[in-house]
Amino acid sequence: MLFAFSASAQTRGKVEVVKDPRIDTLIAKRAELNKSVGLGQMMGFRVQLYSGSVRKDAYNIQARFQQDFPDIRSYVTYTEPNFRVRAGDFRTRMEAEKFQDQLKKSYEGIFIVTDKINLPQEGKDE
Numbered sequence: 001m002l003f004a005f006s007a008s009a010q011t012r013g014k015v016e017v018v019k020d021p022r023i024d025t026l027i028a029k030r031a032e033l034n035k036s037v038g039l040g041q042m043m044g045f046r047v048q049l050y051s052g053s054v055r056k057d058a059y060n061i062q063a064r065f066q067q068d069f070p071d072i073r074s075y076v077t078y079t080e081p082n083f084r085v086r087a088g089d090f091r092t093r094m095e096a097e098k099f100q101d102q103l104k105k106s107y108e109g110i111f112i113v114t115d116k117i118n119l120p121q122e123g124k125d126e
Contacts, residue, residue, distance in 0.1 A: 044117035045096035046086040049107050058083035068106065073118070089117035
């Protein structure tokens with residue numbers, strides 16, 4: 001009994017990528033949003049440390065934060081009727097979550113917000 005086997009190499013195929021057309025729309029909207037933010041800025045994440053109507057409390061929390069974390073930028077903003085203290089310039093939510101975990105021991109009621117962030121300055125690594 002003699003059987004003949006033949007072996008052949010695989011032939012090149014064609015790959016077809018199927019994606020929802022809304023993905024391209026989202027990418028375009030994100031690019032447009034980043035353009036409108038301003039030079040040296042982009043959308044990212046910050047950790048909010050305080051929100052309230054007492055200006056003195058906001059600046060006290062910012063001062064305490066700056067003592068604890070002198071290398072991390074913090075920002076006080078006012079949108080009637082509240083002052084907000086936010087910290088960090090994180091490009092990804094994961095980076096912000098790691099930092100939030102460090103802060104949980106010292107600060108109550110903190111949470112992550114989407115915000116315009118400042119890009120790191122040339123020559124500095126943040």
